[in-house]
Amino acid sequence: MALPPGPRAPAVLNTARLVRKPIETLVAWHRRYGDAFTVRWLVFGTGVYVADPDEIRGMFTGDQSTLLAGEANSPLSPVLGQHSVLVLDGPEHLRQRKLLLPPFQGSAVAAFREIIRDVAAAEIARWREGGEFPIRDRMRSLTFEVICRAVFGVTEPERVERLRAALLAVLDMGAIFFAPSFMRVDLGRRSPWGRFRRRLAAADALIYNEIERRRHAPDLEQRTDVLSLLLRARDEEGEPMTDVELRDELFTMLAAGHETTATGLAFAFDLIPRHPEVLARLRDAPEDDSYLDAVVTETLRVRPVLDAAERTLAVPRTVCGYDLPAGIRVYPAIACVHRREDIYPEAERFRPERFLDGKTTAYTWLPFGGGIRRCIGAALAQAEMAEVIRAVVARVELEPLRPEPDPVVIRGITLVPKHGTPVRIKRLAGTPHELVAA
Numbered sequence: 502m503a504l505p506p507g508p509r510a511p512a513v514l515n516t517a518r519l520v521r522k523p524i525e526t527l528v529a530w531h532r533r534y535g536d537a538f539t540v541r542w543l544v545f546g547t548g549v550y551v552a553d554p555d556e557i558r559g560m561f562t563g564d565q566s567t568l569l570a571g572e573a574n575s576p577l578s579p580v581l582g583q584h585s586v587l588v589l590d591g592p593e594h595l596r597q598r599k600l601l602l603p604p605f606q607g608s609a610v611a612a613f614r615e616i617i618r619d620v621a622a623a624e625i626a627r628w629r630e631g632g633e634f635p636i637r638d639r640m641r642s643l644t645f646e647v648i649c650r651a652v653f654g655v656t657e658p659e660r661v662e663r664l665r666a667a668l669l670a671v672l673d674m675g676a677i678f679f680a681p682s683f684m685r686v687d688l689g690r691r692s693p694w695g696r697f698r699r700r701l702a703a704a705d706a707l708i709y710n711e712i713e714r715r716r717h718a719p720d721l722e723q724r725t726d727v728l729s730l731l732l733r734a735r736d737e738e739g740e741p742m743t744d745v746e747l748r749d750e751l752f753t754m755l756a757a758g759h760e761t762t763a764t765g766l767a768f769a770f771d772l773i774p775r776h777p778e779v780l781a782r783l784r785d786a787p788e789d790d791s792y793l794d795a796v797v798t799e800t801l802r803v804r805p806v807l808d809a810a811e812r813t814l815a816v817p818r819t820v821c822g823y824d825l826p827a828g829i830r831v832y833p834a835i836a837c838v839h840r841r842e843d844i845y846p847e848a849e850r851f852r853p854e855r856f857l858d859g860k861t862t863a864y865t866w867l868p869f870g871g872g873i874r875r876c877i878g879a880a881l882a883q884a885e886m887a888e889v890i891r892a893v894v895a896r897v898e899l900e901p902l903r904p905e906p907d908p909v910v911i912r913g914i915t916l917v918p919k920h921g922t923p924v925r926i927k928r929l930a931g932t933p934h935e936l937v938a939a
């Protein structure tokens with residue numbers, strides 16, 4: 502079977518190019534080779550990128566038993582666990598997903614907005630005029646705290662801190678999940694895998710402790726955090742989630758939800774100060790949710806946090822006229838679709854207005870993937886981005902420290918601003934009104 506055309510360079514060169522300039526590289530290949538192109542990668546092997554929204558719709562809505570997503574995430578199972586929604590496929594995936602979805606739907610997420618506003622206000626209160634820092638670091642700590650409070654339901658500062666230290670110690674060893682299997686052997690506390698196992702055991706002990714405490718909390722029935730909702734949830738057979746399932750999903754939400762949202766916010770704070778007309782409009786109408794939401798939507802369009810979703814074909818499939826064999830990976834190419842000129846004229850420009858007429862469709866705007874694997878935290882992430890942008894814009898004059906937008910590069914599997922978006926706090930207003938009036 503002939504695969505679609507694509508760059509002929511060896512895997513090592515393709516990978517080096519993608520890591521340094523992911524968006525430019527994928528967009529250039531899309532222009533050159535068309536809506537389906539084949540790329541050879543290090544580690545991940547050969548894959549076919551698909552940038553045609555109709556084909557992507559077919560993949561997201563078709564029979565999912567032939568399009569596997571969990572299998573591709575299996576290197577993450579040592580940390581996320583066997584029951585993680587990210588590593589499962591088929592009926593087991595659906596069972597976990599159905600249990601997880603309710604706490605992340607509209608009305609539940611509305612309740613989280615207050616937590617987000619509190620955490621954002623406390624974060625800004627620690628900033629000082631003249632202070633300089635990569636804003637992604639600050640956003641990482643903010644989004645971690647939101648997950649701790651909204652998902653774990655933990656608010657006491659010392660417990661948040663203990664969870665933060667233990668969980669980040671595990672996640673910061675992320676590269677090891679992709680190491681060859683001979684390195685994944687526990688040779689004692691000094692070996693990388695041994696260190697990882699010990700950190701994981703320490704983090705797990707804290708998570709199981711939170712689950713146990715919550716199970717016996719006198720106000721369990723009234724609580725609205727995700728852990729409490731999951732403890733009360735029952736599947737179709739009336740069964741509750743086991744402690745191991747709860748642990749795996751809590752870890753998954755933390756791993757999938759905190760850095761991604763922090764990166765989205767860092768991108769937003771790189772773009773907004775460089776577009777005075779956008780900043781002015783946000784300040785002119787701080788309660789105009791439709792414009793604020795358009796800013797979030799446009800940020801995730803020009804700066805998606807993941808360049809592509811990923812599926813593995815369980816059976817042969819025809820994609821864009823090419824007969825692809827079973828076993829090959831296909832990538833719904835988020836970054837390429839978002840830069841299509843036929844859908845987004847002047848696609849490189851940051852222009853939130855384009856979303857004011859509500860023209861997005863699930864298959865032309867897909868920073869959260871789609872179908873039965875669509876990101877569970879999408880509504881929470883968007884609410885979080887909107888509330889944090891609203892809080893910062895109202896009180897802070899940010900000045901990017903780099904003359905040009907921070908280049909987008911790949912770290913791990915996500916797109917990030919290379920330097921973490923370094924900014925200076927030029928001015929800090931006591932009340933939202935002071936800055937708007939100035």
Ligand code: HEM
Nearest residue numbers: 754757758761762765806810869870871874876877878882
């Ligand atoms: C801006 C922030 C975020 C971005 C860009 C993002 C993006 C994505 C993408 C592209 C996928 C894969 C979808 C697919 O394969 O079709 C995904 C899956 C997932 N995300 Fe997010 N995400 C974000 C925030 C969050 C948050 C806040 C949470 C939870 C608290 C979360 C939890 C998950 C989970 C559990 C999955 C797996 C869903 C499944 O396999 O059924 N994400 N996310």
